[in-house]
Amino acid sequence: MKVIVQVCVLLALVAVAYSASSTWGVHNVTDSVIINKRVTYPAVRNVGQTFYFDIPESYQSNNKVISAIYLQDQFQNSSGPANTLVYGGPGWTYASIQMRTQTGLGLNVTFVVYGK
Template sequence: MKVIVQVCVLLAIAAVAYSASSTWGVRSVNDTIIVNKRVAYPAVRNAVQTVYFDVPESNQSNSKVISAIYLQDQFQNSSGPTNTLLYGGPGWTYASVQMKTQTGLGLNVTYVVYAN
């Protein structure tokens, strides 16, 4: 029984460490911000919300190469989303990121994309 409890605690710690803020790439001094947005969605009881953001946005174009993508969880208790870079990103002119909330929690994330 103790082993099951220890495994559950270990998995909970891993889930907290995996969620919240994420970074892909490294920003240099010559980079400019091409996207700086805050995304907020209220909590939905007993539901996981999945939100995507793309660079460039629909009906937009981007000729600059992305150097870094920063997602900052605005919740102070690390109850933020699990973030996944689906395709593109640093080294490309496009990117798609998936943000998946924890069950029953909202979303409050600021994302910044740097390019050169």
């Protein structure tokens, strides 16, 4: 019986690791929204695409320390990208996030970045 529980916990961890929506950090009531942006890219047939989202964006500046980054998958069937925080993030003034789409699917993600 313990083996079944351990297998279920392992599968739950794998599902969380590959979820389309991701969160890094926690925001407080004193934090303000730095970026609230929806990003969409069309699908390319039989190709898994890789996109990067940088904070601050090109030719922009950010003097606020990031406290939380939320990526919300806007597809209703959880077929969104696998997200990875490459560098920076909470506690820094910059971040870079890599998003890899599933083969043959596009990108439809909302970013919300909090900081103070």
